Amino acid sequence: MEVRLAKSFGFCFGVKRAIKIAEKSQDGITLGELIHNQKEIDRLKQGYGVRLAKGIDEISPKDHVIVRTHGIPKNELTKLETMGVKISDATCPYVTKPQKIVEQMSAEGYQVVIFGDIAHPEVKSVMSYAQNEAWVVKNLEELQKYKIPKKTALVSQTTKQTQKFYELAQYLLSHSYETRIFNTICNATFQNQDSAKELAKEVDVMVVVGGLTSSNTKQLFEIAKRHCPDSYLIEDESGLDLKWFEGKKICGITAGASTPDWIIQKVKQKIQEI
Structure with a gap:
């Protein structure tokens, strides 16, 4: 293979x-x-x-x-x-950045909107810097439930998908008098997600390696699954199943931003032995 x-x-x-x-x-x-x-x-x-x-x-x-x-x-x-x-x-400096933005924007009277998962430690950290209550939304549907004020400021959890962030930005721009948009999705997330998308289009089976509680790894898996239905999420080589590879010719591997290289290499080695 x-x-x-x-x-x-x-x-x-x-x-x-x-x-x-x-x-x-x-x-x-x-x-x-x-x-x-x-x-x-x-x-x-x-x-x-x-x-x-x-x-x-x-x-x-x-x-x-x-x-x-x-x-x-x-x-x-x-x-x-x-x-x-x-x-x-x-x-991470990419987390410190939205912390400072949220603190400044809330101090200037903007309603802060954070695109992210409210239970995630990064989002809890960022929202704590708001001087008034920040809105945390997972998608456009959740944002649509709020009455949008005149002044809004949008930031994102660093590992979110860019397309969904743009949807929120567009909605705020069309429903408020002034919207400040800060794209705080980190460059590594951009690159990893784009690479996963391209690779998933080329392979028969896709393996995403990373912590099961990792937000950015879940995002990669979601993207891979969209373009390669036979995509699987594992923490290490012990999670591999031989049945996934029956009749497959090309296997793609990607990994989350918290996945060390030594785990990725073990996964690659075990797949090559199949």
Whole structure:
């Protein structure tokens, strides 16, 4: 079987940066999961002593705290600072950007609209910077339920699909007097999604590798499935099923931004052995 890798896949800049920070921390503790990939989190724990705290109540003043790539709510960051703990901020710069935009736009009287999943840690972090209540919407249908005010500002969760973001932007432009649009979807997401789309059109079966709770990995899987019905989402090589490849000639592989290369290579190797 021929195996093709997407032109762009795997670790993004923000994740690479966060992992380097964690590896240098020497027994650091992350507030929430550093990235959405359990296998990589386990590697950091076993090899570098990086621990996980689910809440601030699990952190003591002597700890070295690593702020996860998705960021944390503003009030939690303030509390850590008052505790006097050592802080290494691994928040992805692409997440810091919408935090600042939301803070500024809400201060200037704009109704902030965030395209994203309200339960996602990145969105919780970004919305915490709003000085008034931000609207978090997953799609155009949810936005249409609101009465649109004169001044609106739109940002996006960094891993969302661009086409859906444009739909929201167009709706706000036609329903408000003034709309500020900030395309905060990161470049790596653009590239990975476009590459997954192109590869899915060329193959008989598509394998998407990444954490099952990873938003950007789910987006890749959705895109792959749209263009290649025989698409599957797995965390590592143990999730592969021989039946998927019966009668197939070309297999495509892509991976989420939190998926380390060593997992991708194991998946590729196992598929090549079929």
